Amino acid sequence: MSEATGESLVLTERHAGYRVLVLNRPDRLNAFTEPLHLALRDALSDAAADPECRALILTGAGRGFCAGQDLSARNFAPDVEPDLSRTLEAFYNPLVRQIRDLPMPLICAVNGVAAGAGASLAFHGDLVLAARSAKFLQAFAKLGLIPDAGGTWLLPRLAGRARARGMALLAEPITAEQAEAWGMIWRVIDDADLMAEAHRLAAQLAQAPTYGLALIRRAFDASETNDLDAQLQVESDLQGEAGRSPDYREGVAAFLEKRPARFTGRKR
Missing domain, CATH: 3.90.226.10 (2-enoyl-CoA Hydratase; Chain A, domain 1)
Incomplete structure (x- = not known):
């Protein structure tokens, strides 16, 4: 609708x-x-x-x-x-x-x-x-x-x-x-x-983990000008942010419980 x-x-x-x-x-x-x-x-x-x-x-x-x-x-x-x-x-x-x-x-x-x-x-x-x-x-x-x-x-x-x-x-x-x-x-x-x-x-x-999708864009954008070492640091920093989101916890829980994930898309 x-x-x-x-x-x-x-x-x-x-x-x-x-x-x-x-x-x-x-x-x-x-x-x-x-x-x-x-x-x-x-x-x-x-x-x-x-x-x-x-x-x-x-x-x-x-x-x-x-x-x-x-x-x-x-x-x-x-x-x-x-x-x-x-x-x-x-x-x-x-x-x-x-x-x-x-x-x-x-x-x-x-x-x-x-x-x-x-x-x-x-x-x-x-x-x-x-x-x-x-x-x-x-x-x-x-x-x-x-x-x-x-x-x-x-x-x-x-x-x-x-x-x-x-x-x-x-x-x-x-x-x-x-x-x-x-x-x-x-x-x-x-x-x-x-x-x-x-x-x-x-x-x-x-229905996806929206905050994580936005971080994916940031990572790819950064890779356009970074060398490998710099990009590894970007991945480390952004993965740390992603891991602190509630969607990461929900994704892991859904995987372990063998059910569809219910993502909120929020940062916190």
């Missing part, structure tokens, strides 16, 4: 244990404007503050996930020198940091084009599902720009150096099947089944 709230720039559907956030500018393929940034950040903050929300799905209304920056907001006068650094520092960078710090896993259900910062947004998901018709596009080179919203950090790690540079320099779309074959996303799903699979995974994650 779900409850849809508000015809706004980001729609929120509340389900048992998880939420669905829907980017809601379908006439512009859910391209980013400053109000959309703020609405998404508010929706993420609200979900993060809800102890009953233990997983998130992010998707787009209409026929696309997110087309990146809305260029209609970039029609500068000839004598105006744009300051895109301000846009990144004020909007995109805080959004990326907020997503990476979520206390629950994020499923991105890519239901069409994910371009520019929209592709980066999708790739920041913990689990990325893509409709078979979906495409990912790094369009920045067509505008004389570089990938942002973490794109230059994500792409080489997801696709490898050669493929990342090819995607960024040639600005050619890749299919959902290519993205799956290259290890950039979790799974390709038939279009008609995309949201059903996203809901299935979210319901599964909502």
